[in-house]
Amino acid sequence: MKSFFIKILTLSSILLIFTSLRGQDIHFSQFNNSPLNLNPGLTGSFVGDVRLVANLRNQWSSVTTPYSTYGLTIEGNTILNTPFNVGLGFYNDKAGDSEFSTLQIAPSLSYTIFLGDSSQTITIGGQPTFTQRKINYDKLQFDNQYNGLIYDPNLDNNETFSNEGRNYLNVHSGISWNYNIASRKSIAAGIAFHNIFTPKQSFFNDDNIQLHKRFTFHTNGLFRVSDKLDAVPSISFMTQHKFKELIIGGSAKYHLNNGNYKAAYLGIWYRNSDAAYFTAELDYGNFHFGASYDLNLSSLKVASNRRGGFEFSVIYIFEKYRPTIKRYKACPNYI
Template identity: 40%
Template sequence: MLTALFMLCAVPSLVAQDIHFSQFFQTPYALTPGNIGLFDGDHRVAGVFRQQWRAVTTPYRTFGAGGDAAHAFGVEQLGAGAWLYNDRAGDSRFNTFQISLGGSWTERFGDRREHSLTAGLQFGLTAISINYSDLQFDNQYNGFYFDPSLSNGESFARDALTHVDLHVGGVYRYHPAKRELVQVGLGLFNLTKPRIGFFGTEGDPLDRRASFHILTQFPVSEKVDVLPMFQYMGQGPFSELDLGGTVRYIMKDHYGVLRAVQGGLFYRASDAGYVYAGLERDDWTFGVSYDINFSDLVPASRNRGGIEFTAVRVFRKRPAVPARFKACPDLL
């Protein structure tokens, strides 16, 4: 009975919240469609994996992957991209699969084109499913022990559904130098408010989600940058605020060879703190973060929140590397 009650209480809250990540600065599409095609390069591919609440129940796992182009179809201002997520939660294997296609338009201005405004639009398809067979119900207790051969006595109208959705967003960017950046972005998700329900009724509308973020980068010495950042999201009765930053140390940045490391601390209001470590190797950026939970879930989670891995690769059309030495012709 307890498992059934947990499922009935948890499903609405799981449905009512979009997928989100601790490394929001490494998962740009989850922040706003305005981030599509907004990067220094030509093409970008990225992936993220998150596992959380291992100490409480069956771990919750989220995977995401996608890619985008900064100058799609040869048009300088046009960005285009595709992204997919898969999220599986708890004993019921409550699964959410999302795939989205989007585009953006960027206008640059300023004497050195250091300012830019980007507007983005994203269309999505979401499939949701739940497995009732792995849940335990009161009717399956025979008075002495749980008997899975007994009927659970429940009648569910469906175990899967799909819906389409629409998201929009915009970003302002000030990028005067390679190591200087101020970015402010907004995102509005679930504009169509699709209805979701498993119990044969019309279902409840999925709340719209609004997001706001600020990402910055400033050099403080020849080899050290600081990157303060902030994110706020609100969706129905739920909200999330993340605040923190990283310090970046550049070991080498010469002739197209980049080696840098990052470390940082973040705070998620009323929920968790988390640490981040990152490695930059040429066009690759790898990140790992770990959440330390201190919300009301602490007695069950034993302070263990979740671990998250990210990887981003940017492809660039590089100019020819200048020769460091000029070869002399052989003399006959």
């Protein structure tokens, strides 16, 4: 009987691996705080000179070995006083008992077009990406390692695996639009196309298993409500093969105007048939801090007790020192 359950668990693990290989991309609940992962067209879309972004996500610790995702990106805009922007992203994701990991290195390049009085911009970006995926078979348990009484890790699993990893190149692209209507009033939107090359994913040389193309639409706004309060709604919609994801929600932004403490945010979000989550954010000097917690609403809620995971983000924007130039008017020479 125990051997039977071990076989079932092994089969389930393999199915989970194939599911991840076929459709899972690195993603964050705080999608607006991970711009290069959301849309290459957002490269350089910020006020300042250099932007650093760090993301951390920890999920499913209440069910199994936690799924951990990390991201670190750096961007520079209007490079050498041109409309070009550059960025570089590093992402790492590790999932489950098998330590199935995904490592991505993603440089990006974009071009910004200023419209009219420069209150509107359109940015077009591309992002070639190197990805390495690996699995640690030594962390898995197989029925051949059951000696009749207990599981014995010293026994040979008698399984043959063709390889433990796969490397591939991929390409993403996107376009974003920003419109600063007035002080504390703006709207933005963008579309992105990921996995344009649909790279092969199988560890067993099965050409039918590919990473499907993913389409993303996102939009957000900023609207003044009162002297100190703004509304910040946002929507993200993604579709990949047969899967669709809709995130809708928003935050209330309260202007603190207390030295470096600039603004605080509280938000609530819903991800279709999967989770609801809450966000708390803070603008402090040139920093933006974000924290969120997911409440699981999917069929896994029976095992997870509705607990999803924590996520944190930190953004820092460097601004070059630009000395104030005093301009003097020539005094008229009266004769």
